[in-house]
Amino acid sequence: MDPFEVRMQFLGLLKRLSASQQSIQRVVVYAIKNFAGCGEDLWDCILEECQKGTINSRINILYFLDSLCETSLLAKSRAKGQDRESNLYVNFVARDLNKIVENVVPKGRQGLPNLVSTKQILQSWRNKRLIDPQTIDDALILLSERQVNPSSSSSSSSSSHHSTLPRNEIFKRIEEDRERHKRLRERRWVQPITHNPSSHQPPPLASFLPLTSTGDGAQELTIDIEFENEWETTSDWNEDDVDAAAEEAELCFPAEGEGPMDLS
Numbered sequence: 001m002d003p004f005e006v007r008m009q010f011l012g013l014l015k016r017l018s019a020s021q022q023s024i025q026r027v028v029v030y031a032i033k034n035f036a037g038c039g040e041d042l043w044d045c046i047l048e049e050c051q052k053g054t055i056n057s058r059i060n061i062l063y064f065l066d067s068l069c070e071t072s073l074l075a076k077s078r079a080k081g082q083d084r085e086s087n088l089y090v091n092f093v094a095r096d097l098n099k100i101v102e103n104v105v106p107k108g109r110q111g112l113p114n115l116v117s118t119k120q121i122l123q124s125w126r127n128k129r130l131i132d133p134q135t136i137d138d139a140l141i142l143l144s145e146r147q148v149n150p151s152s153s154s155s156s157s158s159s160s161h162h163s164t165l166p167r168n169e170i171f172k173r174i175e176e177d178r179e180r181h182k183r184l185r186e187r188r189w190v191q192p193i194t195h196n197p198s199s200h201q202p203p204p205l206a207s208f209l210p211l212t213s214t215g216d217g218a219q220e221l222t223i224d225i226e227f228e229n230e231w232e233t234t235s236d237w238n239e240d241d242v243d244a245a246a247e248e249a250e251l252c253f254p255a256e257g258e259g260p261m262d263l264s
Contacts, residue, residue, distance in 0.1 A: 006038045007045060014049045017060045019176035021183065024064050028071050035088055043092045050103045056173050058104045059114045063180055065093055065100070066121055069130045094131045101139045105146050113173070115146055120184055 013027045031042055050061050072088035079086070093100070105111040105118050119140065126136040 003038050003041055006034050007041050010034070010042050010045050011049070014045060014061070015053075015057075017057065017064060019060055019063065019179045021067075024060075024067050027064055028067050031068060031089065032071055032075055039089070039092075043089065047096060047099065047103075050100060055106075055110060055113060056169065056176070059117055059180075060176070062100070062104050062114075062118060062121055063183075065089075066124070069093055069125070073130065090130065094135050097131065097135055097139050098142055101142055105143060107146060111146055115143065117177070117180065119143055120181075124184065 010027075010030060013030055017023055017027055034042060046061065046065070050058055053061065069090050072090050076087060101118060101122075105114045122136050122139055122143070125131050126133050
């Protein structure tokens with residue numbers, strides 16, 4: 001199959017892409033299969049469709065990229081020789097992430113339906129370290145500028161250029177959002193097994209694992225990634241923590257003359 005035919009078939013798959021996992025996996029398998037000879041051309045197709053497609057098709061492409069990145073890293077872990085050095089489409093996503101975000105969540109009211117879902121995907125990539133956290137932070141800053149107040153938007157944003165979606169498109173979007181959010185909740189708690197799967201042996205105790213940092217890239221251990229995610233979401237020590245600690249200490253070590261702690 002020549003590159004032109006590969007490109008045309010891939011564009012057809014992208015245009016028929018939906019929120020279902022079966023549809024997403026069909027496009028992912030095709031993209032991975034043809035990466036060696038047509039990877040750059042296929043990536044150009046993704047960017048083109050992300051720019052020209054409807055607002056609903058653009059969010060479908062973002063969820064497709066989520067599966068594509070994970071499959072690319074999985075394919076890398078199973079590769080041998082020089083193929084283990086390639087991240088496949090992950091490098092393309094990291095390079096053009098800001099462009100993707102700008103297309104999926106355009107300025108004004110038109111992009112608001114995709115705002116929350118896009119943030120959820122980016123946070124998921126950040127937690128799993130699919131892409132460098134600093135790159136994700138830059139994209140999140142870009143998204144924060146999209147949070148406009150609908151009541152204060154100019155009359156031009158409600159012009160005929162951004163017409164209201166038809167009724168059937170609205171119901172289709174509701175059903176697809178339900179499917180996407182269900183899938184995202186299923187995968188949100190899953191941490192990557194390892195970023196450096198050199199063996200299939202059971203993982204050792206955490207106390208015997210080497211120390212790593214975010215600068216180690218692919219060598220960073222999953223347990224360190226999970227710790228950093230928890231550390232970033234933990235608030236600073238404050239008066240409420242002092243009161244809670246004092247209350248627990250009083251329950252565990254009652255004053256003289258008081259009864260034992262109720263363990264029921």
